[in-house]
Amino acid sequence: MIRVFLSEWRKLRRPTLFVGTLGIVFLLSVLITSLLFLLLDSDGGNGPRGRVITRESLALPTGLYLGFTNFAGLLGTIALSVFAAQTALEYTNGTLRNLLVRQPKRLLLLAGKYVAMCSFALLTVIVSAIGSIGISLALAGTKNVNTDAWFSNDSFQLLYSNLGNVYLSVIAYGTIGMAVGIILRSPISSIAISLAWILILEGILSFTVDGLDKWLPGQLMSLISESSNADISYTYALVGSSIYLVIFGTIATGLFVRRDVSN
Amino acid sequence: MIAAQNLTKRYGDITAVDHATFDIPAGSITGFVGPNGAGKTTTIRMLLGLVEPSAGGAQILDSSIEHPERYLPYVGAMIEGPAFYPPLSGRENLKVLAKLGGFPFERVETLLDLVGLADRGDSKFKTYSLGMKQRLGIAAALLPNPKVLILDEPTNGLDPAGIHEVRNLLRSLADSGISIFVSSHILSELEVIADHLVVVDHGKVIFHGSTKDLLAAHRPKLIVKGSSTGDLAALQEIASQESFVARIDGDRLIISAPESYAAQLNKRAFERGIVLSLIQIDLPTLEESFFEMTGDER
Numbered sequence: 026m027i028r029v030f031l032s033e034w035r036k037l038r039r040p041t042l043f044v045g046t047l048g049i050v051f052l053l054s055v056l057i058t059s060l061l062f063l064l065l066d067s068d069g070g071n072g073p074r075g076r077v078i079t080r081e082s083l084a085l086p087t088g089l090y091l092g093f094t095n096f097a098g099l100l101g102t103i104a105l106s107v108f109a110a111q112t113a114l115e116y117t118n119g120t121l122r123n124l125l126v127r128q129p130k131r132l133l134l135l136a137g138k139y140v141a142m143c144s145f146a147l148l149t150v151i152v153s154a155i156g157s158i159g160i161s162l163a164l165a166g167t168k169n170v171n172t173d174a175w176f177s178n179d180s181f182q183l184l185y186s187n188l189g190n191v192y193l194s195v196i197a198y199g200t201i202g203m204a205v206g207i208i209l210r211s212p213i214s215s216i217a218i219s220l221a222w223i224l225i226l227e228g229i230l231s232f233t234v235d236g237l238d239k240w241l242p243g244q245l246m247s248l249i250s251e252s253s254n255a256d257i258s259y260t261y262a263l264v265g266s267s268i269y270l271v272i273f274g275t276i277a278t279g280l281f282v283r284r285d286v287s288n
Numbered sequence: 289m290i291a292a293q294n295l296t297k298r299y300g301d302i303t304a305v306d307h308a309t310f311d312i313p314a315g316s317i318t319g320f321v322g323p324n325g326a327g328k329t330t331t332i333r334m335l336l337g338l339v340e341p342s343a344g345g346a347q348i349l350d351s352s353i354e355h356p357e358r359y360l361p362y363v364g365a366m367i368e369g370p371a372f373y374p375p376l377s378g379r380e381n382l383k384v385l386a387k388l389g390g391f392p393f394e395r396v397e398t399l400l401d402l403v404g405l406a407d408r409g410d411s412k413f414k415t416y417s418l419g420m421k422q423r424l425g426i427a428a429a430l431l432p433n434p435k436v437l438i439l440d441e442p443t444n445g446l447d448p449a450g451i452h453e454v455r456n457l458l459r460s461l462a463d464s465g466i467s468i469f470v471s472s473h474i475l476s477e478l479e480v481i482a483d484h485l486v487v488v489d490h491g492k493v494i495f496h497g498s499t500k501d502l503l504a505a506h507r508p509k510l511i512v513k514g515s516s517t518g519d520l521a522a523l524q525e526i527a528s529q530e531s532f533v534a535r536i537d538g539d540r541l542i543i544s545a546p547e548s549y550a551a552q553l554n555k556r557a558f559e560r561g562i563v564l565s566l567i568q569i570d571l572p573t574l575e576e577s578f579f580e581m582t583g584d585e586r
Contacts, residue, residue: 030386118372126336285340
């Protein structure tokens with residue numbers, strides 16, 4: 026298992042993937058958090074989908090990591106893409122056969138790859154949090170946001186809990202990406218279909234059909250990072266997401282273990 | 289070393305490998321011959337645990353292919369050409385596999401040197417020529433210091449010098465006790481290096497045994513010359529009496545007969561007062577034998 030993990034990391038650490046992904050995550054989290062502060066008094070809103078987040082809201086203990094929370098959905102889609110690409114590329118490159126010759130225990134190979142990618146996802150969450158919280162601290166003073174509550178025990182407790190929830194949400198997205206990568210065996214199809222479903226189709230469905238959010242995997246997974254919304258509780262989002270993950274995970278694991286490797 | 293019994297793979301109505309049965313002796317180079325779509329790669333994949341057989345079985349190093357984890361640590365393989373990660377260097381690609389298999393990184397350096405890629409080890413795999421990719425594939429197959437080496441078209445894309453190097457490498461590996469199972473569509477290549485052959489056509493094994501036996505069994509020819517051209521008709525008559533087909537070709541007589549007939553022919557000729565100035569044994573090429581066995585008119 027450790028050998029599979031370390032072997033997978035030799036692929037994950039290549040500069041284009043490692044520096045590229047973490048760099049983009051850092052820059053985007055800084056950008057999105059910056060907009061939260063810089064557009065504070067804008068009529069067009071400063072939050073996601075034009076929401077207005079007031080100076081008073083930002084002054085709450087949750088204000089320290091609000092930008093980071095807003096970025097969680099995008100982190101999830103990045104994790105989905107990385108997990109899907111890293112898995113499906115083994116099929117398109119034909120490298121899976123080499124891996125299976127060196128590690129014929131397929132379940133072990135899959136588990137090692139998954140744990141390695143989860144550790145990569147943890148890095149993206151940490152880098153994103155550093156970028157977002159750093160720029161929040163830098164910009165708060167210039168936009169007259171009171172930061173007294175940010176340094177309270179409550180704020181730190183909430184921050185840790187939020188980091189955990191964002192990580193869970195990111196892992197959930199990544200797991201779906203990996204499962205779809207195994208099922209479709211093509212990185213482009215896996216990423217395109219997954220993102221089209223989560224970002225476009227689910228968006229349209231949840232907007233047009235009342236109460237459907239409760240049943241859509243992408244909506245439930247994103248709610249884990251937000252902790253809850255008016256209609257769906259955190260527990261419901263967690264349980265609902267877990268059911269989807271178990272279904273996708275079981276199908277993908279079954280295919281990975283049983284399917285002939287003929288490419 | 290490798291033994292298959294009624295190894296079969298069906299994809300729906302199509303039988304890719306049909307009750308393949310063969311044995312590969314230890315310490316030899318065994319060629320795996322057959323036209324495209326004959327079932328060579330599917331057979332190799334079944335031997336490596338990548339494809340599940342529909343029926344039958346096989347053993348490698350005395351372990352069933354149902355438990356590839358028992359023998360694959362001692363098996364090196366390159367299947368359907370070299371497959372690596374394009375953005376990684378050749379060295380890094382080998383390290384990915386070395387780490388996975390638990391082999392020391394020193395082995396990577398040794399093998400890069402062995403296949404002549406030491407100076408290009410840090411170049412990305414995507415910049416490699418076909419020949420370099422092939423060499424890296426052979427290096428990856430040798431990572432475990434294998435007892436059994438399974439190679440699919442290892443000389444593909446190599447220039448004549450590269451082919452010669454690979455041929456010598458395989459011979460030296462076989463001489464050191466490694467059993468090599470190598471497929472190639474270049475039959476003349478296998479004729480030179482293979483001690484044994486497994487010939488497949490339409491999923492069925494149509495021959496397995498020593499290369500010498502195969503070539504000897506298929507239309508060997510004796511080319512003879514008498515001390516004068518007039519002797520050829522008498523020699524033709526001698527061969528015909530022994531039920532061998534013989535034809536005169538210029539100043540020579542070509543007899544379709546096994547090597548063992550040469551001594552008898554010489555004796556009969558001497559009894560008739562004919563002195564032979566030439567007895568040459570002309571074995572068919574592997575390609576000729578292959579087409580004869582498969583009934584292909586080429």
